[in-house]
Amino acid sequence: MLRDITLGQYFPGDTVVHRLDPRTKICMVVVYLVALFTANDAVSMAIMACFLGLVIALSRVKLRLLLRGLRPLLIILTITGLLNMFLTPGEPIVSFWVFNISAEGIYRAVFLVVRIVMMVMGTFILTYTTPPMSLTDGLESLMGPLKRIRVPVHELTIIMSMALRFIPTLIEETDKIMSAQKARGADFETGNLFKRAKALIPLLIPLFISAFRRADELAVAMESRCYHGGEGRTRMRGLKFRRRDALTGLTGAALLAAVIGLVVLR
Amino acid sequence: MPNLIQTQNLTFTYHAAESGALGTPSAAAPVLREINLTIQRGTFVAVVGANGSGKSTLAKLFNGILLPSGGKVYVDGMDTLDEATILEVRRRIGLVFQNPDNQIVSTPVEDDVAFAPENLGVPPAEIRQRVDDALKAVGMYDLRRHAPHLLSGGQKQRVAIAGVIAMRPECIVLDEPTAMLDPIGRREVLDTVRRLNAEHGITIVLITHHMSECIDADHLVVMSEGEIVMDDTPKAVFTQADRLTELGLTVPPTTALLHELRKSGVDVPVDALTINACAEAIYKTFP
Ligand SMILES: Nc1ncnc2c1ncn2[C@@H]1O[C@H](COP(=O)(O)OP(=O)(O)O)[C@@H](O)[C@H]1O
Numbered sequence A: 001m002l003r004d005i006t007l008g009q010y011f012p013g014d015t016v017v018h019r020l021d022p023r024t025k026i027c028m029v030v031v032y033l034v035a036l037f038t039a040n041d042a043v044s045m046a047i048m049a050c051f052l053g054l055v056i057a058l059s060r061v062k063l064r065l066l067l068r069g070l071r072p073l074l075i076i077l078t079i080t081g082l083l084n085m086f087l088t089p090g091e092p093i094v095s096f097w098v099f100n101i102s103a104e105g106i107y108r109a110v111f112l113v114v115r116i117v118m119m120v121m122g123t124f125i126l127t128y129t130t131p132p133m134s135l136t137d138g139l140e141s142l143m144g145p146l147k148r149i150r151v152p153v154h155e156l157t158i159i160m161s162m163a164l165r166f167i168p169t170l171i172e173e174t175d176k177i178m179s180a181q182k183a184r185g186a187d188f189e190t191g192n193l194f195k196r197a198k199a200l201i202p203l204l205i206p207l208f209i210s211a212f213r214r215a216d217e218l219a220v221a222m223e224s225r226c227y228h229g230g231e232g233r234t235r236m237r238g239l240k241f242r243r244r245d246a247l248t249g250l251t252g253a254a255l256l257a258a259v260i261g262l263v264v265l266r
Numbered sequence B: 001m002p003n004l005i006q007t008q009n010l011t012f013t014y015h016a017a018e019s020g021a022l023g024t025p026s027a028a029a030p031v032l033r034e035i036n037l038t039i040q041r042g043t044f045v046a047v048v049g050a051n052g053s054g055k056s057t058l059a060k061l062f063n064g065i066l067l068p069s070g071g072k073v074y075v076d077g078m079d080t081l082d083e084a085t086i087l088e089v090r091r092r093i094g095l096v097f098q099n100p101d102n103q104i105v106s107t108p109v110e111d112d113v114a115f116a117p118e119n120l121g122v123p124p125a126e127i128r129q130r131v132d133d134a135l136k137a138v139g140m141y142d143l144r145r146h147a148p149h150l151l152s153g154g155q156k157q158r159v160a161i162a163g164v165i166a167m168r169p170e171c172i173v174l175d176e177p178t179a180m181l182d183p184i185g186r187r188e189v190l191d192t193v194r195r196l197n198a199e200h201g202i203t204i205v206l207i208t209h210h211m212s213e214c215i216d217a218d219h220l221v222v223m224s225e226g227e228i229v230m231d232d233t234p235k236a237v238f239t240q241a242d243r244l245t246e247l248g249l250t251v252p253p254t255t256a257l258l259h260e261l262r263k264s265g266v267d268v269p270v271d272a273l274t275i276n277a278c279a280e281a282i283y284k285t286f287p
């Protein structure tokens, strides 16, 4: 279960999507999310789905991988779906006990679940196809203007990149601690919510202590490799806008325009 | 040319405020006392000592991560206390630590190796060149696109070594780099380190507590309770097996065998370190 968490991981590849400038990809995700939340009928949603399908195909990210990334969200998706199905007012088609299920309810439930799934998939494609360093370089560059109002942009982005780098390591560690505590009789799976939350304490404390120790060693290792802040730092993969970035940008603009157009026309 | 690393009456005390690591008691007593050590260019130096004898502390003083409380550390003639040259000191002395997971800063492998040259402001095309060279030097070039967390321990440690080689250092200091590795990983790392020393002329300081890793070093430094108690060739050090045992250290099995033979009255030389040399010595005694 824990190993299903693929958040922020990068899967190397050599496709158009992989090669796009990270800034383009970040902007596209923003455009995509805005369009996704603007889209409010089947037609515009279908357009969004086609777009997502196209990007998945182009990036050659395995669908299995995207679905695996969704697995930890299964509970949230189910709850959202069910709540919408039962709580949306309308003409009931099926009713039992106090529940009424209407056509509108089903429609809304499906619509929302699809929207969340598409939102998560879209953002996952960004991290799956962009090395963390490029991602943070892109963010740093996009947030560059904020430096003028003294926002510590470099520091924020390096923190983010370290967080991304350590997600798999800490997940592995959590897994290990869980096994160790289970071997000593800890029970994470049964009991009421309160009991389960309490059972997490012997998991969280060692995890945090080890994370602090790692942070200490990491800081020493970074300084040993001449890290001294963002000043004078160069990049192996320079950021560069190319023709494909311009084309992608236009596609994004067209997508947004189409969806907004459809919504306004209705 | 000045010596690569030279310490003069180096003393070091962790102050309560400086003790960053969790769980380590803040000692007011000096952790290192009056260390005078010279490391010559191109040599392979091994450092051994019981736990807590100050080896890791010494390593961090070599590149100015820690600064002397008393005395001096000179790298290529540069004082590590001089802030103006500290980056140059760190570039020359690369540090590799015990836990590879905590020194790999990025994924995939090639991005991690690029970290140091990026910090040094090397132009992008040259970074690419350095990264490729460094990965080839440790035999990890084919895995350059892999995610480091999916590699074996030995491979991760070689990535960490590549990460410092990309700085084009004069010297690599490795602090128990094999302590967390299985025997295969250990072999990989040690072979890599030896090759870097022999073929690329990089000075190596290997901190270890596997005596067998010290056998072919040019110099063996033995530390105990913050002091250097022996600094000689491995042969000369291992002939004093009793002294080493006193210090809580073991001797390589070959030396142990020869010492045992000698104790039971067989007249063998005790300075044969490699397995072959040892076999030969015994063979000569029993023709
Ligand atoms: N961050 C620290 N703060 C305070 N004391 C420390 C710290 N790190 C190490 N020490 C102490 O310094 C001594 C030497 O430690 P160290 O250099 O790690 O030895 P070694 O690497 O030979 O095992 C030990 O007594 C240890 O407890």
Ligand SMILES: [Mg+2]
Pocket: B055, B056, B057, B175, B176
């Ligand atoms: Mg140590």
